[in-house]
Amino acid sequence: MLLLRGREAVMRHFRPLLRAHGLSEQQWRILRALSAVDAIEVTELAHDAFLLGPSLSRILRDLETRKLLARKTAREDQRRSMVSITPKGLKLIETVGPFSEAIYAEIARRYGGTQLGELQDLLRALDDSLSAMPVRHAAGAVDSDADSGSTSRGKRRPVKRRAVQGGR
Amino acid sequence: MLLLRGREAVMRHFRPLLRAHGLSEQQWRILRALSAVDAIEVTELAHDAFLLGPSLSRILRDLETRKLLARKTAREDQRRSMVSITPKGLKLIETVGPFSEAIYAEIARRYGGTQLGELQDLLRALDDSLSAMPVRHAAGAVDSDADSGSTSRGKRRPVKRRAVQGGR
DNA sequence: CCGGATCATTTAACATGTTAATCAGTTCGC
């Protein structure tokens, strides 16, 4: 909960800037990630921008339409699609970047550089600790009621398919 | 970004448990908040569970249908709606709670109680620092292109209505 | 009173999060 509140407290200061340039946080993360490389696969980009495939897929479609990035399928493996930022996208980054950095600097100034560094260290350590921790699968949970509602989660009708993925 | 990753690292361990009992994170936060009070107004609940009104409104509708909570409009002010948890909701909390606490304890054990405490302190301090910081409104941004896309944000057509709300 | 302002909540509309399913391209065993 504190993590959620902390993130919101930070983003509250960046959102107006991004919004004024027609960007969402996610779109900004994508363009930033792209600006650091020449070209990148979609899966790798999803990792870098911390987005799930479906979200990324939709946003790429939009940003491609807006000509902020370009895609071309890799020649050696036609499943892969290589994404790269366009000059127009780069220009946008260069326009917004300084303002973003100014906000970041102001946050660091208010919060204190030392604390900010400590916080980052602790967050990285948290990530490391928990990535090594196995996820418990809640065996034996009963869930006697999850289907009595009208729009609750987990209500998709099970399609009764085998768990394997072959047979497309 | 680190805040986002940190939160995801934590929630990854809770989600399977909640899911097995037919609950989303948000629904869990709502029930937890309700279990701590007798009855509460929607706006106050939104604050406690850190949700925006519209999200809360939808989820309340669902949880009410599932009989995990109940609503009744306040007699002194019919705009206000008082929300309270039902016995069924309480029972669910009591069922899931111990497992949730076990997961939390395991996280604390792996990460270290001292670090966890420090992290919490730093997050609270961050929240405090930034809540006192004014939000800059990005005056002068040009946004020459935000409307060239097909599904980008901020593209709702302005309805050209007066800003006042009277006249019903 | 009464009509405009304000307040609490919900609805609307669209973007994103999330899981499952689909689709197309590739790999591998035979």
Next chain:
DNA sequence: GCGAACTGATTAACATGTTAAATGATCCGG
């Protein structure tokens, strides 16, 4: 080579996030 299995990306379906608008109730100044 060919078909089953696998992989990368997208689509589908639904929940939630987010901003604006609508709705109904209360307040308040004349």
